[in-house]
Amino acid sequence: MEEIPGVIRTIPLNHYIFFSTALFVIGIVGVLVRRNALIIFMSVELMLNAVNLLLTAFSAYRSDASGQVFVFFIMAVAAAEVSVGLAIIVMIYRNNRSVDIGILNRLKW
Template sequence: MQIPDIIRQIPLNYYIWFSTALFCIGIIGVLTRRNAIIIFMSVELMLNSVNLLLAAFSSYKSDPSGQIFVFFIMAVAAAEVAVGLAIIVMIYRNIQTIDVGLLNKLKW
């Protein structure tokens, strides 16, 4: 598959800085938020920033193995979303909130 010229003209440093910014936003979201759904979205943002970087390096080196690796990571992420949202729904049904500070009510 031929890579478009516009993608090749973007320097690799831009991808690195953008991916780093997305990853830092995800870390800040995980560390500062108390809502389980926001934390879950922040983890997914961090995972997608790593996928972006893998795809950028794969394109830069003209090696499709990085893009194949991204495909498998996205498949695992889809399974993670299904399981994670099911857990969040069950927590909401038990304690009527998704605030992670109140999860100590689940203890015996």
């Protein structure tokens, strides 16, 4: 039972919720605004990081280690997902000579 971290004593948990919401919304806006598939992928990473931070904050405030174990799982899955997704993007580039998602609407036919 060591000293309680200063952030947990002084910052209410609601501020972490608002901060994570803002980061998540920035990720969503990135997905909606950009057409470059790589930037869209990075915005998805931003959203994942927002969720990770919120899980960690709840875990630290509640002093329950399960949340941080979940964050570790999410990081492992995110690393695998990035490798698969970037491989897909490279293959799209080799077929279309571009990573513009506007071209991908021919997937409809």
